[in-house]
Amino acid sequence: MPEGHTIHRLARRQHRQFAGHTITVSSPQGRFSAAAESVDGRVLDRVTAHGKHLFAWFGDRVVHIHLGLFGKYTAGEGTPPHPIGAIRMRWTAVTGWTDVRGPTACEVLDPSGVEAILARLGPDPLARQPQSAAAWTRITRSKAPIAGLLMDQSVVAGIGNVYRAEILFRHRVPPLTPGRELAETTWECMWADLVGLMRSGVRSGRIVTTEPVHRPPAIRGRVGRTDANYVYRRAGEPCRICSTSVRAELLSARRLYWCPTCQAERRHEPGTVAGMAGRLPAVAPSV
DNA sequence: ATAATATGGTGAT
DNA sequence: TCACCCTATTATC
Numbered sequence: 349m350p351e352g353h354t355i356h357r358l359a360r361r362q363h364r365q366f367a368g369h370t371i372t373v374s375s376p377q378g379r380f381s382a383a384a385e386s387v388d389g390r391v392l393d394r395v396t397a398h399g400k401h402l403f404a405w406f407g408d409r410v411v412h413i414h415l416g417l418f419g420k421y422t423a424g425e426g427t428p429p430h431p432i433g434a435i436r437m438r439w440t441a442v443t444g445w446t447d448v449r450g451p452t453a454c455e456v457l458d459p460s461g462v463e464a465i466l467a468r469l470g471p472d473p474l475a476r477q478p479q480s481a482a483a484w485t486r487i488t489r490s491k492a493p494i495a496g497l498l499m500d501q502s503v504v505a506g507i508g509n510v511y512r513a514e515i516l517f518r519h520r521v522p523p524l525t526p527g528r529e530l531a532e533t534t535w536e537c538m539w540a541d542l543v544g545l546m547r548s549g550v551r552s553g554r555i556v557t558t559e560p561v562h563r564p565p566a567i568r569g570r571v572g573r574t575d576a577n578y579v580y581r582r583a584g585e586p587c588r589i590c591s592t593s594v595r596a597e598l599l600s601a602r603r604l605y606w607c608p609t610c611q612a613e614r615r616h617e618p619g620t621v622a623g624m625a626g627r628l629p630a631v632a633p634s635v
Numbered sequence: 636a637t638a639a640t641a642t643g644g645t646g647a648t
Numbered sequence: 649t650c651a652c653c654c655t656a657t658t659a660t661c
Contacts, residue, residue, distance in 0.1 A: 450655040
């Protein structure tokens with residue numbers, strides 16, 4: 349389930365488990381064997397993340413992972429299990445092991461290769477010092493729909509289909525609003541909200557975007573799988589706020605979910621906080 | 636058993 | 649806009 353929060357969570361976990369240790373790097377599946385050899389037996393310095401990209405630094409060689417839609421990591425302590433399925437890359441160290449399956453990208457880069465990737469990514473809400481300015485510059489100069497811009501990793505890095513749908517709902521923004529028609533105050537609210545939601549996602553390992561008041565009481569403190577979001581994957585179900593049937597349509601080959609009532613077209617009113625005013629608190633929900 | 640689907644991205648047309 | 653890559657899980661026959 350890889351949106352930005354997943355990658356940052358992995359980076360943190362891998363850093364904690366493996367940094368400072370000698371790593372045995374292999375490719376049970378074989379497709380990464382040659383590159384694995386170039387970092388095998390090195391000491392891992394650190395693991396970093398930007399957007400959906402993961403970087404494991406071994407001196408001047410950097411393993412770059414992008415999980416894509418299907419990629420997954422598994423990990424554990426002790427000796428690794430017998431390989432089952434297609435394990436592209438496996439690490440083993442005295443502290444344990446980790447496997448990755450199905451990544452879109454699994455390659456060894458030099459630092460300039462990393463720079464090239466970072467250069468084409470927009471600001472990441474999960475950065476230590478989140479900087480929204482560059483994203484706003486792109487949005488306010490574009491006539492493309494805001495729903496598309498949010499998914500464009502060169503505008504904002506780390507948002508995926510869930511955060512996209514949910515952040516638009518939480519700020520009552522019609523998904524097809526051209527970027528240039530979005531009020532700056534609305535964008536500032538959306539960005540601040542993204543920072544909170546995604547940080548909460550890193551902590552919990554899931555994407556919970558509903559406010560407690562909009563979902564049934566949590567059972568044993570656990571938010572139900574079907575109660576975690578407002579519109580994502582809820583096509584045809586009643587909106588949690590107004591009961592209108594949630595709609596879904598394909599936009600650039602990705603399914604877009606929204607409530608046609610809560611996110612209705614409305615006249616742009618410069619200088620007003622069109623977003624969360626009077627509707628949702630400007631804080632991330634407690635999970 | 637087979638098909639559809641999924642939180643993503645690239646490169647050709 | 650489309651074809652395609654990657655893998656696992658869920659839905660349908």
